[in-house]
Amino acid sequence: MIHSTQTDGGITVVRPGVERLTAINSKAFKDEVVALIDAGSSELIIDFTSTTFLDSSGLGALAGVLKKIGHRGELAVCGLGSEVMQMFKICRMDKVFSIYPDEAAAIRALSEKS
Amino acid sequence: MREQIEVIVAEDNIVQRAYMCRLIESIGFTSLKLIEAEDGQAALELLKTTRAEILITDYEMPFLNGVELTRATRSLDLDHYVHIILVTGTETDGYDVRADALNAGADDFLAKQHDQSALKARLKTAMRLIRHGKELEEQHRVLKEANDRINEDLAAAAHAQRDLLPDINTNILGADIASAFVPSSVVSGDMFGCFPLNDSQIGFYAVDVSGHGIRASLLSVAIGYLITPEFFTKSVLDDDGTPRPARLVRELNQRFCTDAHDDYFTMFCGVMDTQRVKLFYCQAGYPSPYYVDARGHVTPIGDGGFPVGMFSGVDYEDGNIDVDLDGMLLCCSDGAFEAENDEGVPFGEQRIEAIVKEIYHEPADKIPGKIIQALADWRGLEPLEDDLTVVAVKRNKL
Structure with a gap:
């Protein structure tokens, strides 16, 4: 389901490929992103531009990915719509995820860090 | 033969x-x-x-x-x-x-x-x-028999879960507490409880386990059994009786954090203190409840907090607001805000707030039903995708 590309600097950009990340597809989403991490991706950006809704299971999957990367890499999210952002705020996810307005800003920030 | x-x-x-x-x-x-x-x-x-x-x-x-x-x-x-x-x-x-x-x-x-x-x-x-x-x-007969058995089991589980909840209408220390509990399937990942802690404090909590269905309900029922009035009182009340609900949330977070799965729950818990005339609360990812004062002014309570069981070691904050004894406290699980109409538009906070303004003067026992009805009208034929809980707390008029 996910669509991933790699930048020249080795950053993996993931688009979930679904409009709604929910109980129905969040496990597949997590499994696929974890497979990327297992295959060696350590700097990831998840772009939610085309994903307008995230339910509690979707958020759980995203937190699972963050825990999987842990201190061994970087995970950033970008393109959060107002509803997703609201959910991030109420759950304080803005304190644990690096959030950027769009892919370009996220790539720039991650490139500077490494 | x-x-x-x-x-x-x-x-x-x-x-x-x-x-x-x-x-x-x-x-x-x-x-x-x-x-x-x-x-x-x-x-x-x-x-x-x-x-x-x-x-x-x-x-x-x-x-x-x-x-x-x-x-x-x-x-x-x-x-x-x-x-x-x-x-x-x-x-x-x-x-x-x-x-x-x-x-x-x-x-x-x-x-x-x-x-x-x-x-x-x-x-x-x-x-x-x-x-x-x-x-x-x-084959059809065998499957139907198995299906009937599963449905009977589920109905029994739903009944057991319902038994854990307070009565739909209850009165504690002069406050009317009315609730509606609507599972999206037979059993629910939502749970809530309220009880007197002593003769001046009412403790309450609302929990929403991530996901829904049987898996979420197992955790919600476990939480329901865990948070007894004694457990709540011991975790929350200071030696001088000051409520510190964040302590309860910290304790639960410690208990439920594991790397084995992505399950977690959001929670709002608090103490309505009739002597201090304050509401003490801790918000852990649960949507902000509304406090409506006697003039109908609606205030969302809290500015967020980490869900429980997601990250170990994160901290939770205590908050409190002054309450007007004629005010109303209203908690709705995210199933209310996220309920979508046939065009995929969620009901959202503004519509909830607008309804609250319309109905806050009604007695507590009328409130949850009116919100559930407004959500049903909004959804039309769309099924409920998430479990729904609405709890209204209001002092009963003498």
């Missing part, structure tokens, strides 16, 4: 009928039981009163011809299928009886010449289909 299959042979000519029966008998299928019908009408009556599953019918018959009998058979409300073989060869030239018969619902044809091997092949086909149908029927 194989069950007998009843075969009706419909033929008005007695000699032809007897001949057809002898021919079938001579094939030697012992599981077939022959029943003779002297015309189409008689055959139709026999189909109603026997368990016949094969009908071999002549085309040319008085009252009902073979095609008419076929059509009439298909419109009978039988609980089994009748395999119909039409014997052709006597109809008038130019009339395509086969197309007509297929349209009427015939399964197979046999030429009038009475070729034994052709008859045998057709009967074998019919018996194979009937047996296959019976196997499917048996």
